[in-house]
Amino acid sequence: MERPKNKFLAELEKGLVNHQDKQSILMEYETHIDEILIEAYDCKNEFEVMERIISRLxxxxxxxxxxxxxxxVTPSNMKWxxxxxxxxxxGGGSLLTLFHNVYQWDWLSIIWSHLTAIPTIIAIIYMFxxxxxxxxxxxxxxHGGRTLLKKTFLLSLIPNLLLMVLTVFEIIPHSWFEPLLTKSFIIACIILTLILYPISWLGYRWGRKASI
Structure with a gap:
C-alpha cells in the first residue's frame, strides 16, 4: 500500500518544482493519503488504491x-x-453616526434606531x-498565506483601534453613540476585538483545508 502513496508524492514533488512551500504541501498531502489508505482496506490491489487516492485528491x-x-494571485491585492x-x-458607520447627530433627519433616525436595536446581529456579521x-x-x-493573514489583520484593525481611542478620550462625544455606549457594550467590543484574530485564524485553517 505504500507504493501508490510514494509514487503519488514523488510525482507531486516533481510537479511542484521549486514551489516555496513544497515540503509543507507534500507533508499535508501525505497526511491525507494516510487517511485514505486507512479507508482503502476494500481495495484489491495497488492500482485501485491509486485510483482511490486520485479520485479523492x-x-x-x-x-x-x-x-x-x-x-x-497577488497577495497585495487580496490584502488591500x-x-x-x-x-x-x-467609514459607512462613521458617516451614518455623524449625519444622524448633526442633521437629525427623520429617515436617518429611523435607520439609526433599527441598527442600534440589533447590535448582536451586526457583531455576528462583522465576525463573519x-x-x-x-x-x-x-x-x-x-501555507504561504500565514504571513499575509497577520499583515492583513493588523492593517485592517487600525480603524477599529482608532475608533476606540477617539471614543475613550471623548474626541467623539459619547452621546453620539446612545443608546449603545454602555459598560456591557464596551466590554463586549473589547472581547470581540480580542477574538477577531482567532476567528480569522480558524477561517484560514478552514480555507487552507478547502484548497486541498
Missing part, C-alpha cells in the same frame, strides 16, 4: 498546477481588498467578515 499534475496558479472593505464598513478574510487567504494562498 485529484492527480499530482492537477494539484501541482493549482498550487502554481495560487502563486500567480479586505483592508478597503473594513475601512468602508467603519473576519472569518471570511481568513478563509479566502487560506484557500487562495494555502
Amino acid at each position: 485529484g492527480g499530482p499534475e492537477e494539484i501541482a498546477a493549482l498550487w502554481k496558479e495560487e502563486l500567480s 481588498l479586505f483592508i478597503l472593505m473594513n475601512v468602508l464598513f467603519f 467578515f473576519w472569518a471570511l478574510l481568513g478563509y479566502e487567504i487560506g484557500k487562495g494562498f494555502g
